[in-house]
């Protein structure tokens with residue numbers, strides 16, 4: 162059969178009405194049924210678009226001029242929003258962002274796993290959806306005059322954006338600290354890493370601030386094993402910012418896109434910062450995962466706890482447990498909690514956190530959850546509740562099968578990716594679990610990222626009814 166040509170050509174300019182949004186927040190307009198995805202266009206708008214890419218079934222366009230604008234369009238407060246790849250939705254009212262995320266969860270569950278019947282509750286919004294991030298990983302470069310400069314990369318590139326004054330989703334302390342480190346390091350003549358030549362020293366400045374305690378950790382990531390003028394840098398930083406609790410040097414000597422290298426050493430203060438969530442205290446070291454949005458984290462964990470519906474005799478497994486945050490909240494209500502996590506430093510933090518909070522009924526194990534869980538199943542572990550909170554790629558099939566084998570009464574699935582959530586729910590449904598309800602939580606305002614918690618229960622078999 163002859164291949165049907167796309168009805169547009171690259172570089173052609175067309176007028177398009179936008180009717181929908183993609184998961185990434187791009188506007189969707191159709192020309193003779195052929196969809197074009199156009200960043201920064203909103204449903205209900207019309208605009209002149211230059212076609213920039215033509216695939217067989219869809220294409221991409223660049224918005225040249227809006228001819229009809231949506232009431233949901235707002236002025237992005239960030240001066241580099243259109244260059245930076247960090248946020249995608251600042252041009253959209255917060256209510257519209259929430260609608261989009263809600264619909265994404267609903268539609269993905271329906272399309273991927275045919276779970277149309279599962280109620281998806283209204284997304285839990287953030288009261289003030291700005292300045293929420295407690296961690297920043299900022300690339301370092303050099304100006305033409307040899308001064309250090311910092312800024313996020315331009316979209317789909319490794320070019321640092323010029324003129325980035327601030328990041329409006331970062332905690333202001335992080336913004337200030339990045340600028341402070343840049344200024345002092347520049348004065349001390351520390352050079353920036355040059356990716357093209359694989360030369361120079363400072364690659365990234367990472368700052369993590371604890372919202373409740375104001376503890377701050379600074380991580381200096383260098384290509385070189387030593388940090389020239391490191392002592393002076395530490396002295397000056399401490400003089401200028403006495404609230405710093407930890408300074409860590411991480412070495413990344415590889416030619417790679419990865420930010421972090423394998424070796425870290427604390428060059429001043431503690432190996433970790435401490436923060437509080439609710440009435441629990443957590444130690445967090447440099448390499449450990451910690452939720453980035455403190456006010457929303459409390460809401461997310463409250464929902465996960467409600468869904469776990471724990472009793473004093475319950476045993477819980479928390480797979481992908483990080484530093485044991487959710488595990489310890491569960492341990493307050495359950496008899497025993499077992500956490501498993503792949504990052505050894507995070508497991509050390511989790512053990513420390515159990516001690517810090519005087520909790521003796523939570524134990525933590527290092528390993529890949531997809532390997533440890535089948536082994537636990539074979540050992541006869543039979544928890545009443547399993548909690549999973551995997552990275553974006555979702556759960557490994559071996560882990561899902563191990564969960565099914567453990568036959569818990571309830572499963573709580575915390576997800577940062579609706580597509581893998583839906584895929585995994587399909588497998589759990591086939592394995593005898595019913596998804597009962599889903600609660601989206603807006604953990605990442607101004608970005609297209611979506612978080613959701615799902616409650617599953619073991620299906621009652623016909624024979625036992």
Ligand SMILES: C[S@@+](CC[C@H](N)C(=O)[O-])C[C@H]1O[C@@H](n2cnc3c(N)ncnc32)[C@H](O)[C@@H]1O
Nearest residue numbers: 450452481482483502503504529530550551552
């Ligand atoms: C989304 S975080 C959740 C952590 C924790 N529940 C929290 O709220 O802070 C996912 C965690 O899974 C860990 N992880 C990634 N792959 C893993 C694997 N194969 N086995 C065990 N843990 C893994 C990551 O290191 C990270 O700590």
